[in-house]
Amino acid sequence: MMSKTDFIRHSLELNLFFARIMKEHLVFVASAFTPKNYNLIQPANELKDSLDNLLVETVMLSNGVISPEAIASGEIITQFTLNAELATQYYTGIAIDTRITQAEASLVGSSHIIHNPMLEQRVYALNQKAIGITTAVAQLKETVLRDVLACRMFTHNYPLLADHILREARFYLKMLHKLQRFDETDTAIELIEQEIFWNRIMAEHSKFIRGFLDPTEEELMEIANNFAKEFDVLTEMALKTMDSHRDLSKITEESFEATQEIRKFKAQGTEGILQCKIKSIILPLLGDHTLREANHYMRLLKMFRHQAC
Structure with missing residues (x-):
């Protein structure tokens, strides 16, 4: 059984990493659609906005709570992330909220945290929100992969890439459900x-x-x-x-x-x-x-x- 403090820390670290990964998948998917599938760009953008909001909340809850190792690892952002976002926004025309990256650059870690019941409740609710959004992201990815494999859609991404990002969404969901059960x-x-x-x-x-x-x-x-x-x-x-x-x-x-x-x-x-x-x-x-x-x-x-x- 996972301790309550580990639940808080592991949840926040997982969401900081994977919510960004999920929103970037949507950038890659949307940028690869042809004009015929323009109707899919709007739901992709709406889901990206939902993930941005999830990340904003996660960053706010994470300061002074997540581990120094997570911050130092380079899994949240790297020295290239901000410039990579700006360049990708320039190339694709897809809006990317770089304020989140700037906020993440200011995160401070802590080796020891004291259990806070209110924070635990907020993190549990955050995970539930992440489950709902990521389920919808996975469904969109499933639609794209199914239509590409059935030759009903052309995209500039490989079919393997569509399968790859779908597996990552399912893995994120699996880890979120484990956390909600306090499983180690x-x-x-x-x-x-x-x-x-x-x-x-x-x-x-x-x-x-x-x-x-x-x-x-x-x-x-x-x-x-x-x-x-x-x-x-x-x-x-x-x-x-x-x-x-x-x-x-x-x-x-x-x-x-x-x-x-x-x-x-x-x-x-x-x-x-x-x-x-x-x-x-x-x-x-x-x-x-x-x-x-x-x-x-x-x-x-x-x-x-x-x-x-």
């Missing part, structure tokens, strides 16, 4: 499941980067391809570990090392895109988005390593 993620099976999930995400990021690079960027394409192969292997190894119940520590260590390297690659890539030094069709915010997911996974892996000791 501490069993070996749950840790393996998270490594399987995030190693697959890292592999797919590499494949998207490879596919979105200009064909002349052969060196970067090769690096991305090598990361894709490495994380595919790590995903398979984690799957086999779940079947055999063998020690996960070796795979955790290898995943940690691989994620450190891909994080550097993503940071360099995001900076290169912002400086117009890399030829691609990668939105600057997509580069920063994948970097933050690598940063989040790095923090999880550090916790997994600690639990294994």
Whole structure:
């Protein structure tokens, strides 16, 4: 059973990370629609606005409550996020509320918090709100994926990307429901499941980067391809570990090392895109988005390593 203070902290950290991820998915989805599917841009924008409001409330509740490790991890924002938002807004014409990013840059963490019943109630209500919004986001993503696979819709995103972002929405919902039950993620099976999930995400990021690079960027394409192969292997190894119940520590260590390297690659890539030094069709915010997911996974892996000791 999760303690009440852990419930508050884990909830706020989860929403700070994933609510931003969800709203950015909507930017990527809306920017890839053709004029024929203009009718889907409005619901995407309305959901994005709802997630903005959720983030504003989360930021307000988080100051002095979330852990210093979450702030330092780079999973909430990075040094590139604000400029990536401004550039993406310029390229797409989609409004992005950069005031949230500026507020997040001022967040202060605390190593110790005292239980506050009123804050607990507000966080519980926040999670319920997040569940409602994310359920609607998942439904929109399901519609897009279903229509793309049935050749009823064309979008400039890969079908795999549509599936990828849908899985992330479902994962967010799963974690929110666990928090609302005060369940802890501490069993070996749950840790393996998270490594399987995030190693697959890292592999797919590499494949998207490879596919979105200009064909002349052969060196970067090769690096991305090598990361894709490495994380595919790590995903398979984690799957086999779940079947055999063998020690996960070796795979955790290898995943940690691989994620450190891909994080550097993503940071360099995001900076290169912002400086117009890399030829691609990668939105600057997509580069920063994948970097933050690598940063989040790095923090999880550090916790997994600690639990294994």
